[in-house]
Each structure stands twice: as C-alpha cells, then as structure tokens.
Amino acid sequence: MYRIRFHGRGGQGMKTASRILGTAFFLEGYEVQDAPRYGAERRGAPIFAYVRADSKPINERGIILNPDLVIVADDSLVPVPAAGVMAGITAHTLLLINSNEEESEWRHRLNLECPVLILSLKEEVSERAELPYIGATCTGASARLTGVISNRALEQAIREELSELGTTVIEKNLENALAAYESMADNEGAITEGGLASADSYALPGWIDLPFEDARTSAPAIYAPATSVEVKTGLWRTQRPIIDYDLCKKCWWICGSYCPDGAIEVEESLPIIDYDHCKGCLVCVAQCPSHAIEAIPEAQAQALEAETQEGEQK
Amino acid sequence: MSEKIEKMIRSTRDLPSTHLLGTGTPMCAGCGGLEALNGIYDILGEKTVFVNAAGCMTLLSVYPFTPFRGSWLYTAMASAPAGAQGIRDALDILLEQKRITTDDDLEVVVLTGDGAAYGMGLSATSGAMERNLDFIYVCYDNEGYGNTGQQYSGATPHAAKTATSRGFAGFRGYKKDLFSIWAAHNPAYVATVIGAEPLDLAKKIEKLRGMKGPRMIIALSPCPTGWDFDPRETVHIGQLALKSGIWPLKEYIDGKVTHTKVPRKRVPVEDYLSLQGRFRHLFEPTRNEKLLDEIQARVDSYWEKIEQDEAEK
Ligand SMILES: Cc1ncc(C[n+]2csc(CCOP(=O)(O)OP(=O)(O)O)c2C)c(N)n1
Ligand code: SF4
Ligand code: SF4
Ligand code: SF4
Numbered sequence: 001m002y003r004i005r006f007h008g009r010g011g012q013g014m015k016t017a018s019r020i021l022g023t024a025f026f027l028e029g030y031e032v033q034d035a036p037r038y039g040a041e042r043r044g045a046p047i048f049a050y051v052r053a054d055s056k057p058i059n060e061r062g063i064i065l066n067p068d069l070v071i072v073a074d075d076s077l078v079p080v081p082a083a084g085v086m087a088g089i090t091a092h093t094l095l096l097i098n099s100n101e102e103e104s105e106w107r108h109r110l111n112l113e114c115p116v117l118i119l120s121l122k123e124e125v126s127e128r129a130e131l132p133y134i135g136a137t138c139t140g141a142s143a144r145l146t147g148v149i150s151n152r153a154l155e156q157a158i159r160e161e162l163s164e165l166g167t168t169v170i171e172k173n174l175e176n177a178l179a180a181y182e183s184m185a186d187n188e189g190a191i192t193e194g195g196l197a198s199a200d201s202y203a204l205p206g207w208i209d210l211p212f213e214d215a216r217t218s219a220p221a222i223y224a225p226a227t228s229v230e231v232k233t234g235l236w237r238t239q240r241p242i243i244d245y246d247l248c249k250k251c252w253w254i255c256g257s258y259c260p261d262g263a264i265e266v267e268e269s270l271p272i273i274d275y276d277h278c279k280g281c282l283v284c285v286a287q288c289p290s291h292a293i294e295a296i297p298e299a300q301a302q303a304l305e306a307e308t309q310e311g312e313q314k
Numbered sequence: 315m316s317e318k319i320e321k322m323i324r325s326t327r328d329l330p331s332t333h334l335l336g337t338g339t340p341m342c343a344g345c346g347g348l349e350a351l352n353g354i355y356d357i358l359g360e361k362t363v364f365v366n367a368a369g370c371m372t373l374l375s376v377y378p379f380t381p382f383r384g385s386w387l388y389t390a391m392a393s394a395p396a397g398a399q400g401i402r403d404a405l406d407i408l409l410e411q412k413r414i415t416t417d418d419d420l421e422v423v424v425l426t427g428d429g430a431a432y433g434m435g436l437s438a439t440s441g442a443m444e445r446n447l448d449f450i451y452v453c454y455d456n457e458g459y460g461n462t463g464q465q466y467s468g469a470t471p472h473a474a475k476t477a478t479s480r481g482f483a484g485f486r487g488y489k490k491d492l493f494s495i496w497a498a499h500n501p502a503y504v505a506t507v508i509g510a511e512p513l514d515l516a517k518k519i520e521k522l523r524g525m526k527g528p529r530m531i532i533a534l535s536p537c538p539t540g541w542d543f544d545p546r547e548t549v550h551i552g553q554l555a556l557k558s559g560i561w562p563l564k565e566y567i568d569g570k571v572t573h574t575k576v577p578r579k580r581v582p583v584e585d586y587l588s589l590q591g592r593f594r595h596l597f598e599p600t601r602n603e604k605l606l607d608e609i610q611a612r613v614d615s616y617w618e619k620i621e622q623d624e625a626e627k
Pocket of ligand 4: 460
C-alpha cells in the first residue's frame with residue numbers, strides 16, 4: 001500500500017493536491033483513500049492531507065503514521081512542532097521538500113537517514129503562503145515518484161478535480177504539474193509501497209492515564225484572562241512586516257487599529273509589532289500612509305536575525 | 315482601561331492604543347470580523363460576559379485558551395439571545411440578593427455570525443427584544459456560513475458565489491435588511507459598523523455603553539477566506555464598501571435612523587466587487603453588464619432615497 005502525506009499551510013491547496021493524486025491513482029485502477037485534516041486554525045496554519053492507494057481494498061483508516069512519501073510544500077513548516085512533518089519518518093520514507101536549500105543541508109539539519117528530494121520551483125515566488133500552484137506542483141512530482149501514474153492519468157485527474165475553476169486556472173495548474181512530473185523523471189518509482197499494518201505489531205501510543213475527577217475539578221474553567229497569548233500564531237507567518245522607524249510618522253492609531261489581530265503595540269507613540277502573534281496578513285503594510293512598513297519573506301527575515309545574533313556573539 | 319473609556323472618543327487619537335482582547339486567536343490572518351471585535355472589546359471592556367453561537371468566533375475560546383478577560387458561554391446557533399436572557403436573569407438575582415455588588419455586574423454580549431443573526435437565531439433575537447432584554451448583540455457579518463465553508467446565508471449579497479450558489483449568476487437571493495428588521499422591534503439602539511472605520515465604530519460602542527435594553531450591532535466583516543481575496547486587502551475592501559455605498563453606516567435611536575457617514579461621491583460598486591473572488595464571474599470571462607448594472611442600481615436607489623429624505627427635512 002502507498003501511504004502518502006502532504007504538509008502545507010492553509011491556503012496552499014494541499015487538500016486539492018491530495019484529491020488530484022487520489023484521483024490519478026484511481027484512474028490507474030487503484031483503490032484509494034484521500035482526506036485532508038485540519039484543526040480549528042485557518043489560512044496560514046499547518047494543514048495535513050493523506051492519500052492511501054492499494055491494488056487491494058484498503059482497511060486501514062485514520063491519519064498516516066508510517067508514510068512512504070512525505071511532501072512538504074512549505075519548508076518553513078519543518079521546525080514547527082504542530083506541523084508534525086517528521087512524524088513517523090524512517091529510512092524507508094522519501095522526503096520531498098519544496099525548498100531553496102540543498103538536499104545535503106536538510107539531511108544534515110534533520111539528521112536524516114531517508115532519501116531527500118528537493119522540489120525547486122521554476123520561478124521565484126515571493127509570497128510563499130499564496131504560492132498558487134504549489135499544490136499541483138507537489139502532485140505532479142509525487143505522481144512520478146510512485147512510478148505507477150502516467151502523465152495522462154495525472155492530466156485527467158487535474159481536469160476533473162479543478163473543472164469548476166475555469167480553463168485558465170486548469171491550464172496553469174497542468175503546466176506546473178506536468179513540469180514537476182518531468183523534473184522527477186530520474187526518480188521515477190523511487191518510493192516503494194510499505195507493508196500492511198498489523199494489529200499485532202502495532203505499537204500503542206504512550207497513553208497517560210488521567211484519574212477520574214469530580215466535575216467541579218475537571219470541568220473546563222479558565223481562571224486567567226486572555227490566555228490565548230500563549231498561542232504563538234506568529235508561526236503562521238510567511239511574510240514579515242517590518243517598520244522602518246525613520247519613515248514612521250507615529251500615527252499609531254492607523255496601523256494599531258487596523259491590525260485585525262491586535263498585534264501592534266504602542267510605546268511612546270511608536271508602533272511595535274508583536275512577532276510572536278503577528279500572522280503576517282500585511283494589512284498594516286497596505287494601510288500605512290507613509291509606506292513605512294515593508295514585507296519581507298519570513299525565511300529571509302529569520303536568516304537575517306540569525307546572522308545578527310551570530311555577529312553579536314562574536 | 316476604564317479611565318480611558320471615561321474620556322470621550324472624538325478623534326482617531328482618542329482610540330485605545332493598547333488592546334484588551336488577547337492575541338493568539340485561531341481566526342484567519344486578515345479576518346475583518348476579528349478586527350471589528352478588537353475595536354468593540356476595547357470600548358466595552360472586561361466587565362462583560364460573551365454568549366457565542368456556533369460559528370468562526372466560537373473558536374476564539376478553545377480550552378484552555380481564551381482571548382477574553384471575562385466569562386464566555388457557548389450556545390447552539392439559534393439560541394444565543396436565550397442564553398443571554400439566562401445570564402442576565404442570574405446576574406439580576408445575584409444583585410437582588412446582594413450576593414454581588416453593582417460594581418461586579420457584567421454587560422451581557424451576544425456574539426454571532428450572520429448565519430445565526432439573519433437566519434437561525436432571528437426568532438430568539440426577536441423574543442429577546444420583545445422582552446426588552448438588557449443586552450448587546452454583536453453580529454459579525456461575513457455574508458455566509460463561514461465556519462463550515464461559506465455556504466450562503468440570509469446575509470449573502472445578490473450574485474455572490476458561495477459553496478451553495480455556484481452557478482454562473484451566483485446567489486439568486488438578496489441580502490436581508492437586518493438593520494430594519496431589528497429596528498422594527500424598536501430596541502434601544504441599532505447600528506451598522508465596520509472595522510475599516512474604527513472611529514465611527516468606537517463612537518457607536520461608546521454611545522451604547524451608556525444605554526439599557528437591547529443594543530444591536532451589525533459589523534460588516536470582510537472575510538479573506540470566504541470572499542476570496544488577499545488578506546492584506548481586508549481594510550481596503552472595507553473602505554470600498556463604504557465609498558461605494560454598498561454598506562451604509564447608520565444608527566437607529568428612538569424611531570429615527572441617522573446615517574453617520576454619507577459617501578458624497580460614491581465610487582462605482584464594481585471597484586468593491588472586482589477585488590473579490592466571489593464576484594469574479596461578473597467580470598470573467600466576459601463582463602455580466604446586466605448583473606453589474608442591477609447591483610449598482612440598487613445601491614443608487616438606496617442613496618437617492620436617503621438624499622431625498624434629507625432634502626425634505
Ligand atoms: C443548529 C446548528 N446547525 C448547524 C451547525 C453547524 N455549524 C457550526 S458553525 C456554522 C456556521 C455558522 O455561520 P455564521 O453564523 O454565519 O457564523 P460564521 O461561521 O460565518 O462565523 C454551522 C452551520 C450548528 N452548530 N448548529
Ligand atoms: S501607520 Fe505607518 S507611519 Fe503610522 S505609525 Fe503605523 S507604521 Fe508608523
Ligand atoms: S501583518 Fe501587520 S496587520 Fe497583519 S497581523 Fe501582522 S502586524 Fe497585524
Ligand atoms: S472564515 Fe472569514 S470570518 Fe471566519 S475566521 Fe476566517 S476570515 Fe474570519
């Protein structure tokens with residue numbers, strides 16, 4: 001059975017990517033399951049999608065714990081614990097990652113034994129959360145990696161799944177998917193089907209037994225105000241707004257009131273962005289009348305930060 | 315916070331510079347509803363208890379996290395105003411029995427989406443107004459059932475594409491006039507607001523704070539996810555909703571409706587529509603002149619009537 005797991009952010013089309021791949025498998029005569037999984041979080045937050053395909057009926061259910069292929073549409077998710085990118089990766093798994101970094105860099109960073117393939121995008125796309133065709137690109141590449149999906153099946157699956165979006169969108173998706181399919185020619189069939197899971201060898205999760213408590217103790221009551229600040233929604237951000245204080249006119253009531261997340265604080269009339277919580281919507285960038293806020297890709301901002309820190313340490 | 319609120323808000327510089335609502339909520343990046351709620355909560359303050367019908371904003375408080383500084387009650391979609399009645403009654407009993415002081419009293423605030431406000435919960439709301447319940451109702455209107463994937467609701471505008479109106483002409487119905495439906499009950503206060511106009515919003519919330527009885531707010535809430543636009547455009551789209559006249563800012567007190575901001579030179583409504591994916595079919599592959607004209611004509615006739623009424627005064 002093929003077990004394939006997609007990782008992306010809400011808005012990057014991972015659900016559609018999994019559906020296209022599922023349909024392509026189906027057109028090749030496979031039994032298929034495909035399903036997205038997302039929690040309460042939204043656009044920008046980590047999203048998972050799963051595809052299982054087998055020549056026999058599939059009895060396995062639920063999330064994929066032992067993937068044969070893991071596709072990461074956005075490499076900024078790798079260090080995010082909630083994204084669970086590394087979950088269940090073994091030497092058998094193939095990791096396909098959309099990144100500007102080299103394969104060796106990822107192997108080194110993550111201390112991986114498994115094979116890693118880099119999916120480099122044709123054009124440099126600045127807005128990574130909005131990479132409009134990354135889903136199709138991921139599907140095209142993974143279809144080739146299975147070695148059992150023809151480009152005809154891939155094309156038909158895209159046409160079927162995207163039929164509502166109109167010809168322009170379909171053609172652009174096709175172009176990207178087929179280019180990615182071609183780019184993986186050398187690795188055709190690189191993933192192998194994992195064996196069937198058996199209840200006997202199933203490792204139980206590390207259960208924690210909770211004692212039964214009286215409702216007055218166990219009922220969900222929150223005794224502190226505004227505890228949501230503990231949730232670092234800054235991790236959703238793919239673009240970082242940066243204020244140039246030389247240009248800032250101290251009209252904090254503009255950016256401060258418009259920020260949907262209340263993530264701009266004001267100190268002595270100067271706006272300060274709370275990067276732990278700023279989701280990177282860029283409303284502030286669009287609204288600042290003095291054009292004092294600039295957006296740069298989050299990855300670049302983090303790299304700059306790391307450099308500065310290193311410099312300070314020296 | 316309270317001293318700050320005592321000060322009247324007259325200009326944008328009087329707007330609160332620190333926010334009361336906690337950050338770290340699971341709303342989408344660029345959520346226009348969250349933007350409005352931030353502005354509203356800043357003025358209402360922490361002596362509030364929120365009654366939340368199922369919708370996007372129910373996710374604000376997911377144990378153990380909450381952005382609020384006070385209590386929060388989750389109700390079924392249709393019954394938030396009934397929940398508010400229960401809380402108001404309980405507070406009144408506690409007050410009467412002197413188990414709490416008037417200082418400990420809380421303002422009861424219903425918070426629902428438009429699916430609940432314009433549709434499922436309208437009967438409970440009507441009943442609450444009929445009983446002259448002392449409460450505030452905040453409807454964040456994202457013009458569809460957002461939390462479940464943007465199906466159409468009683469608030470969906472004509473021609474918008476939603477998950478359940480996918481045809482070439484979009485939604486066949488018309489947005490309900492909830493402002494008038496609510497006002498017809500003669501509650502203490504009804505107003506429309508939008509996060510893109512924070513000063514008007516703050517003044518209105520400040521005004522209703524000093525009142526008793528049902529106080530009703532509808533906040534148009536540009537929704538990047540359901541309306542299909544880049545999150546950075548949230549405020550821009552809100553501003554265009556005002557400039558095009560498609561979202562009139564107004565209030566109702568004592569049987570009288572007043573427009574709080576009249577767009578004197580209205581921009582064409584298509585400036586507002588064309589930025590949103592849910593109206594793309596009106597422009598591509600060919601322009602649907604008939605529908606565009608119809609939408610513009612409805613906006614024009616609304617304002618012609620307002621201008622006429624004003625001239626007659
Ligand atoms: C009686 C009932 N029917 C259906 C649902 C499922 N449901 C949960 S949220 C939601 C959408 C609510 O829409 P709206 O009130 O517009 O709020 P929004 O999601 O847009 O914030 C629905 C249908 C429910 N909770 N209760
Ligand atoms: S809107 Fe721009 S200029 Fe004004 S305070 Fe904010 S960053 Fe500074
Ligand atoms: S990008 Fe700007 S407006 Fe958006 S959450 Fe961050 S600080 Fe707020
Ligand atoms: S779907 Fe719309 S209303 Fe709901 S959280 Fe997202 S942006 Fe806000």
